[in-house]
Amino acid sequence: MLEVTDLRTYFHTRAGIVRAVDGVSFSVEKGQTIGIVGESGCGKSVTCYSLLGLIPTPPGRIEGGRAMLGEEDLLSASEATMRKIRGKRISMIFQDPMTSLNPYLRISTQLIEPLLIHERMEKKTALHRAIEALEEVGIPDASERIRSYPHEFSGGMRQRVMIAMALITKPEILIADEPTTALDVTVQKQILDLIKTRQQTLGTAVIFITHDLAVVSNVCDHVYVMYAGKVVESAPTTDLFSAPEHPYTRALQRSIPAIQEKGEPLYTIEGLPPDLTKPMDGCHFAPRCEFATEECQTVAPTLQSAGEHHETSCTRRQRGEIDLIH
Amino acid sequence: MTDPVINPSGKLLLRPEDIEQGTSLWKDAWHRLRKNRMAVASLIILILITVLSIFGPMVMPYEYQDQNQGLGATPPLQAGAHLFGTDELGRDLLTRTLHGGRVSLGVGLIATLTALIIGVTYGAVSGYLGGRTDVVMMRIVDILYAIPFTIFVIVLMSVFDRDIKLLFLAIGAVEWLTMARIVRAQVLSLSKQEFVEAALSLGLHRVTIIFRYLIPNVLGPVIVYTTLTIPAVMLFESILSFLGLGVQAPMSSWGSLIKDGSEKMDVYPWLLLFPAMFFSATLFCLNFLGDGLRDALDPKSSKD
The missing domain is CATH 3.40.50.300 (P-loop containing nucleotide triphosphate hydrolases)
Known part of the structure; x- marks a missing residue:
């Protein structure tokens, strides 16, 4: 519609x-x-x-x-x-x-x-x-x-x-x-x-x-995760929670206090979102991403299918190089 | 008309016809104002003074310019029907005071109304549109501010015929500047509020938003500033009269009467006392009425 x-x-x-x-x-x-x-x-x-x-x-x-x-x-x-x-x-x-x-x-x-x-x-x-x-x-x-x-x-x-x-x-x-x-x-x-x-x-x-x-x-029913002006992941809600396909989505989920064990420090994403006035070559999340490589910093990612109705912009995840569930 | 509906807690509900029509801001404000005794008393006194000023001179046995050289300055109630006494030319002070009220109230009303209409509209438009429009509109105000007012009025008076109505407008045409600034600043902060965006998102036209959503919300400060403007305008008229630009003798205004009276207050105190009484009573009432109006217009201030 x-x-x-x-x-x-x-x-x-x-x-x-x-x-x-x-x-x-x-x-x-x-x-x-x-x-x-x-x-x-x-x-x-x-x-x-x-x-x-x-x-x-x-x-x-x-x-x-x-x-x-x-x-x-x-x-x-x-x-x-x-x-x-x-x-x-x-x-x-x-x-x-x-x-x-x-x-x-x-x-x-x-x-x-x-x-x-x-x-x-x-x-x-x-x-x-x-x-x-x-x-x-x-x-x-x-x-x-x-x-x-x-x-x-x-x-x-x-x-x-x-x-x-x-x-x-x-x-x-x-x-x-x-x-x-x-x-x-x-x-x-x-x-x-x-x-x-x-x-x-x-x-x-x-x-x-x-x-x-x-x-x-x-x-x-369906969720779009945005980071620094771009959609980084798009998935049906259940899939997003059970099998996130982007490191940023996973980091967000880990930052929810309720999931943490008592006494354990709460997970936070290091750093701040990028300054949007400066054009960036690579993935916008790369500076804060624990999985980022040299390539992530320089080559712009694109949204690609990662399952039914599920898309991610993480290049490494698209190639299956990283595992975000465990 | 049916009586207003009052619920057990004493809260004013609406009359049946209002329920069908929805009520306007002004109708509500009037209901609230009627419960403010000071404001109502002030309103009655103001109406009384106005009526006296308009019709008083017509029924008085003396004209404002009639002189009685033989009488000279007499204190109140000493000679004839001179209730307030006479000035040194033997002119009846009561007639002159009431006649002066016409000029003073007239200038107060017309000049302030001019200032109000121009200032509020200009300020609201400038503040709401923002950006470059705002910058240009406000720089124009800055430039006008820099023009010495007295010179402006002198020029205006000499270019056009010296007409008292023109004088009223001229004062108003200058007084709107501060009003425009106050309204603009208020609107600037208001237009960032979510209810303005909400109104936009409902499909309202920008003009509707200015007049229905923004201006009612700035009425509080506007009314307070208006009650300050009226006395300022009245005093300004007396300064202009002194310079020979305003009201000319033998015509009178409260400002000119007070000025004349203050020069002779040690010999003929009544010449100052009576015009000053009318003048200050009017200002007091305007202030109380202004406060009352401000409260009445703010739905949150109702104590019922």
């Missing part, structure tokens, strides 16, 4: 060109959930902002690639076309529910906004629909609560409101940009479940952006 090919988004800053997203490809099918995982600054958010045409230009610029939503290329569509797509065919929910609602407007006013714009609904009808939408995301007393202001809701409740707002037009795709990062662990689970059930009811495809592998294992 959505097919992204070779997306490249660069930021032209004074320090040089930042290749925030450098040749990313992925696809989403109807009703599917994909995850985009990676550290802060690896380009996962920029990828999704590019799809919605929300990259601040300048300094940002989409340098190439295509993102076909049906017949429409999102990357070359006009602003007017994009306004019709945003909130109608693709919606987004954000990381921090405390700041993603306008504190000066009642929930009702904000909830009906997409209906008034995209469906040209009557205000009265829209309000009834909005109350339904709040009930659907599990807000008790919806007809009463719809008149509240955002500050009268808790963080988890606000995220529910955001979800109701994003899904009120029954979009084809929902982009969830770290929707649970700012929430309590107990609430996280509820929100994830809510997104899952709403998705099943509406048949919406979900793009989950997260740095939390636990979230990925919970909700995603």
Whole structure:
């Protein structure tokens, strides 16, 4: 349904060109959930902002690639076309529910906004629909609560409101940009479940952006692991966890505290992600990779098949030189 | 109209028609403002002063320019119907004070409104668009800041006919600069907030975002600055009058009356006292009303 090919988004800053997203490809099918995982600054958010045409230009610029939503290329569509797509065919929910609602407007006013714009609904009808939408995301007393202001809701409740707002037009795709990062662990689970059930009811495809592998294992069908602006591994969720095909994926998994024995120091990945303003010849992960060789530093890797629906960009793994499972 | 719905905790809910229509920011603010006694009292006093200034001079037995040389300066309640006494030319001080209110309130209102409309729109656009547009727009403000205001008004007054309405606009045309800077700074930080991105991601137009999402959020500081601007503007009018650019004798304004009165305060104290009373009462009320409005417009400040 959505097919992204070779997306490249660069930021032209004074320090040089930042290749925030450098040749990313992925696809989403109807009703599917994909995850985009990676550290802060690896380009996962920029990828999704590019799809919605929300990259601040300048300094940002989409340098190439295509993102076909049906017949429409999102990357070359006009602003007017994009306004019709945003909130109608693709919606987004954000990381921090405390700041993603306008504190000066009642929930009702904000909830009906997409209906008034995209469906040209009557205000009265829209309000009834909005109350339904709040009930659907599990807000008790919806007809009463719809008149509240955002500050009268808790963080988890606000995220529910955001979800109701994003899904009120029954979009084809929902982009969830770290929707649970700012929430309590107990609430996280509820929100994830809510997104899952709403998705099943509406048949919406979900793009989950997260740095939390636990979230990925919970909700995603397919995962793309990003590092320094590139996809390094793409795999069905179960395969990714049972048989990672890239040293970076394995390192991420080993950094999850829960897996560690008590008393044992937690595994961390040495070093920092590379400076994206400097062009690199070889594998971007090579400087931090325990398996890196001379060749890894100089020859650019490509994504290649490593099983069914499974791709890795690790050259050594492709040749079977290293074993990542043991 | 039905009474507003109040729930057991005393919280104001909405009237049935609001529930169907959704309410505007201003309707809500009005409900909250009505509960602030100081603000309501201030509003009533301001309306009273305004009404007195507009209609008072019409019903007074004296005209503001009528002189009574034989009377000279008389203290209040000493002669005839001169409630506030007369000045040294025998002109009735009450009539002159009320007449002065027309000019002062007029300049305060029109100049501040001009400053408000230009400043808020300019600042919001500059801050929201950012980048090069912002740089150019703000450098223009810097350049305008550098022009000495008095000279600007003198030039304006001599190029065009000396019209009091033009004076009002001229003051407003200069006062908007600071307003634009305040709003721009606020919008700059606000536009990085997620709710603006969320609004964009819902398909809202940028113009809608400026007027529905950004400007309401900067109203707090704007109102506070406005209540500071009004007295500044009124005082400025008196300076211009002194320079012969504003209101000319025998016409009066509070600023010019206070200036004249302060020169003779040791001999004829009432000439200072009465205009100053009106002037400061107005400023007090404006401040209370401004505070009340700021609280009323912020949904979070409601204590109900």
